[in-house]
Amino acid sequence: MFVLDNWHEGANHINGSAGAFFTPSGLAGDFAIDACGGRTIDLCAGIGVLAFHVFWRGYYARGQGAPEREIVCIERNPAYVEVGRKVLPEAKWICADVFDFDLRGLGHFGCAIANPPFGATPRSGSGPRYTGRSFEFHLIDIASDIADYGAFIIPQMSAPFEYSGVQCYRERKSEDYLKFAEQTGIHLEAGCGVDCSYHRDVWRGVAPNVEVVCANFEDMPRNKARSPTDPEAELRALWTEKRAPLDRQDAIIAEVAAKAKAGIRFVEPPVQADLLAEIERSSSKR
Template sequence: MKLTKAQTKAHNEAEAILTKDRLSDDEKLFVLDNWQEGASHNNAYAGAFFTPSGLARDFSLEIMNGHVIDLCAGIGALSLHALWSGRAESLTCVEINPAYVEIGKKIVPEANWICASVFDFAPTRRFDCAISNPPFGKVRTRSEKGMDFEFQVIEIASRMAEAGAFILPQTSAGFRYSGERYYLRSESRKFKSFSENTGITIEPGCGIDTEIYRGDWRGVSPCVEIVVCEFPAPIFSTPLQTGLFDMVA
C-alpha cells in the first residue's frame, strides 16, 4: 500500500515508539492509530484490516465480563479497550502474524499472546467471552464447507467461550442498522445456512452505529455491524464441525 507523506511520517514515529520497552497509554493509542499494517504486509490479500480505535472503544460495551479470548487479534485494539473497560478479568490474544504479535505485546502486555492460526490453537480451558474483528470474506482457509472466514471464526469461538462479540461486514450480520434510518433484518443465504448448520444465533448488540467510523479504517471503508452471540453448550467429545481440533474442558 502506498502511503502519503503524512502517513509515512506518522508510521515512522509509531515505529520509533515501538522501540521502547514500555509504552504510555497515549503512545499505545498513537501506535494503534498510525502504525500502518499495509506498509510491510499484504493485509489486503489476507482480508485483514485493523479496527479503528473509536470503534474498538465502542465495541468494548458488548464484551461479557470475565476471561476473554481475542481471535485474529491483530496488534490488540479490541483487547486494549477490553482491558481499559474493566470487563476483561484476563486476556488471551491469538494472532497468526508474528510481527503483529510482537507489537501487540507492547500494546497489551497484560495479555497472554499466542502466535498461531485460530485453526491450530487448542485451548485447555473455556472462556467467558470470545471477541474478534476477523478477516472478511473468501480468505484461504481449511474449511471444507466453503463458508466465509468471519463465520468460521464464530464457529471456532463457539467451542471456546460461553458468548461472543464480533465485528462483521453488514452483509454477514443478518441485519442492517449502521448507516440506515432504522433497523432492518437482512438475512442472506449464507447467514441462514450458517445459523441452521451450527445452531448459533447472531444478534445485534446494544445498537452502535458504526457508520461514524467508516472513514477511520486504513485502506478500506467497510460497512460493518457489531454482533453478539450466546453459544450452545459444547459437546466436548465431538470434534469441531470444521474438523480442526478438539476442545479440552
C-alpha cells in the same frame, strides 16, 4: 493509544490479500461495551486493538479488590504479535493460527471477541460445523465451542440485520447466514446498538460496511451443562479447569469405557489421580 492510532499495518504487509484490516480505535472503544463476560479470548487479534479497549474498559469498571480481566490474544502474524505485546503486555499473546492451535487446551472463556478477516479469505482449516466460504462464520463457529458468549465485527452483508448507516434497524438474512445458522445453531444479534458507519472514514486503506454482532453460546443445546450426576461430565469439568490436554482426556475416558464394557470393576479411581498428578508435575517444571 498513539501506536493504535498511527501504526499502519499496510506499510509492510499486504493486508488486502489476507482480508485483514485493523479496527479503528474509536470503533474498538464502542465495541468494548458489548464485549462482556470475564476471561476473554481475542481470535485473529492483529496488534490488539480490540483486546486493548476491552481490557482497559474492564480495568476501570472492576470493583475494588477485584482481579484484572484475563485476556488471551491469538494472532498468526509474528510482526503483529511483536507490536501487540508492547501495546498490551497485560495479555497473554500466542503466535498461532486459530485453525491449527488447540484452543480447548487454554480452558474455557467467558467471552470470545474478534474482527476476523472477511469473506472467502484463504484459511488453513474450517469450523467444526459450518461448510460455507465466509471466514468470519468459520471463526464464530470455532468460538462457540470455547466461550459462553461472543462479540464480533463482521461485514454488514454477513449480519442478519442492517443498523449502521441506515435510517432504522431492519432484519436482512443472507443465504450464507441462513446456512451458517442452520449448520451451527448459532444466531447472531445486535448488541447495544453501535452505529459502525460513524467510524467508516477512519479505517486505513479500506472503508468496509460492518456491524457488531453478539451471540449467546451458553444457551445453545450442545453447550448446556450436563447433569451433575454424570461422572464423565464431572471429570471433564475438573480436567478442563486444570488445563488437561483434550486428547489425554479422551484417551482416559476411552480406557475406562473399555474396561467397564469388559466387566472390570474399579476399587479406586487411579486414573483421575494420575492425570492430576501429571498436570501438577508439568506445572512445577515451568
